[in-house]
Amino acid sequence: MEFRIERRSGVPTYLQIVAQTKQALRLGALQPGDRLPTAKDVVSRTAVNPNTVLKAYRELEREGLVEPRPGLGTFVLRSLARPGSEVDAQLRTDLEQWMRRATAAGLEHEDIDALVADVRDRHFRRDGRDG
Amino acid sequence: MGEGVVLRFDGVGKRFRRRWALRDCALELPRGRIAALVGPNGAGKTTAFMLASGLMRPTSGRVDVLGVDPGRSGMAAGASFVAQDKPLYRALRVDEMLRAGAVLNARGRWDTPYVLRLVDEAGVGLGERVGELSPGQRARVALALALGRRPDLLLLDEPLAELDPLARKQVMATLLAEAAETGTTVLLSSHVIADLEDSCDYLVLLRDGRVRLCGEVEELLAAHRHLTGPADSAADPGAGHVVHRSTVGRQTTALIRDTEVPPGFRAVTPTLDDLVLGYLQQEPAPTSTGSAA
Numbered sequence: 001m002e003f004r005i006e007r008r009s010g011v012p013t014y015l016q017i018v019a020q021t022k023q024a025l026r027l028g029a030l031q032p033g034d035r036l037p038t039a040k041d042v043v044s045r046t047a048v049n050p051n052t053v054l055k056a057y058r059e060l061e062r063e064g065l066v067e068p069r070p071g072l073g074t075f076v077l078r079s080l081a082r083p084g085s086e087v088d089a090q091l092r093t094d095l096e097q098w099m100r101r102a103t104a105a106g107l108e109h110e111d112i113d114a115l116v117a118d119v120r121d122r123h124f125r126r127d128g129r130d131g
Numbered sequence: 132m133g134e135g136v137v138l139r140f141d142g143v144g145k146r147f148r149r150r151w152a153l154r155d156c157a158l159e160l161p162r163g164r165i166a167a168l169v170g171p172n173g174a175g176k177t178t179a180f181m182l183a184s185g186l187m188r189p190t191s192g193r194v195d196v197l198g199v200d201p202g203r204s205g206m207a208a209g210a211s212f213v214a215q216d217k218p219l220y221r222a223l224r225v226d227e228m229l230r231a232g233a234v235l236n237a238r239g240r241w242d243t244p245y246v247l248r249l250v251d252e253a254g255v256g257l258g259e260r261v262g263e264l265s266p267g268q269r270a271r272v273a274l275a276l277a278l279g280r281r282p283d284l285l286l287l288d289e290p291l292a293e294l295d296p297l298a299r300k301q302v303m304a305t306l307l308a309e310a311a312e313t314g315t316t317v318l319l320s321s322h323v324i325a326d327l328e329d330s331c332d333y334l335v336l337l338r339d340g341r342v343r344l345c346g347e348v349e350e351l352l353a354a355h356r357h358l359t360g361p362a363d364s365a366a367d368p369g370a371g372h373v374v375h376r377s378t379v380g381r382q383t384t385a386l387i388r389d390t391e392v393p394p395g396f397r398a399v400t401p402t403l404d405d406l407v408l409g410y411l412q413q414e415p416a417p418t419s420t421g422s423a424a
Contacts, residue, residue: 005329007329010399013329040308040311040312043304043307043308043311044305044307045304046304047330048329049329049331049332050165050311051165052332053311
């Protein structure tokens with residue numbers, strides 16, 4: 001996998017690496033047993049400080065997602081892909097219908113993002129959970 | 132490799148005729164860091180490299196590099212230095228340049244296969260003339276030669292100057308990848324902060340020959356706040372801890388250190404850019420620890 005670092009995003013670089021790894025775990029692009037790219041691999045593609053990569057990997061390790069094996073690399077322990085794929089498929093269909101209505105109503109990319117983010121945040125706040 | 136300090140300046144001053152290029156400089160560079168030495172032109176960056184590599188001796192104070200005083204015994208065997216103009220013999224072919232490196236470092240731990248790999252990865256042919264390489268290729272040959280000594284400490288004076296954006300990224304990526312593998316400590320100077328953000332984890336900021344900031348980038352950023360607020364606010368953004376403040380129209384921005392955020396101001400963690408620019412614009416430039424003029 002390859003990380004894409006956005007320098008001006010305001011999100012700390014190590015958190016970008018953590019988030020992108022989790023995204024790959026969610027989508028199944030990374031599976032248990034897969035090896036994460038070495039710090040050297042990541043650094044030679046992104047020019048990010050090697051300690052930043054290691055910090056991200058330590059965070060993933062702390063969350064129980066990966067495990068370092070000395071001399072071999074860092075390996076994925078568990079996936080974040082959820083099993084309920086039928087439920088997911090129905091939700092996706094619903095969302096696609098909603099998205100068609102939103103674009104038909106003239107909403108732009110950013111309008112949709114803002115709306116979705118707002119509803120999501122209100123929902124999670126009401127449930128007393130944190131996102 | 133454990134922690135430890137690979138480079139230390141203790142009260143270091145360097146005077147050229149009547150002008151002090153460096154004054155009362157104290158800094159420490161822990162092992163394994165990728166450190167940025169920043170400051171405006173004339174701040175003393177190159178002088179600091181000259182002292183660390185033993186090409187000059189300090190007028191006052193002590194320099195320690197990997198346990199030796201380079202001003203007396205020459206550059207530490209475990210150190211490697213690339214000067215700003217990347218001094219390569221332009222008339223030589225690349226293979227001749229590499230052989231010169233091998234001969235000049237015959238008594239050290241010169242690693243020919245490693246240098247050949249780095250040159251190959253840079254896409255440079257051994258038969259090419261040094262003078263005909265692109266600036267980016269020349270920078271990578273210079274870096275390969277410096278790394279060929281298998282240094283514990285790599286000193287690079289403006290390694291990215293005069294390179295285009297792609298070459299800058301390639302040189303930095305090569306440097307960091309090799310540092311990741313070998314654990315080499317790096318001290319590099321630059322006045323383009325954008326090149327350093329995300330790449331360097333340690334910062335030494337020089338201004339007017341003095342060390343204004345020295346430490347882990349993460350800790351330095353966490354100790355500061357970048358404030359935005361109304362210019363007419365009665366609230367004083369932390370008097371005494373303001374590094375720099377500027378007011379444009381109705382808005383005041385300020386960089387503050389170790390202090391509470393005043394009411395009415397929005398505070399964010401500064402970027403490396405904010406931090407460096409704040410200290411470079413600080414007025415009046417404070418005179419540091421009790422040095423008699």
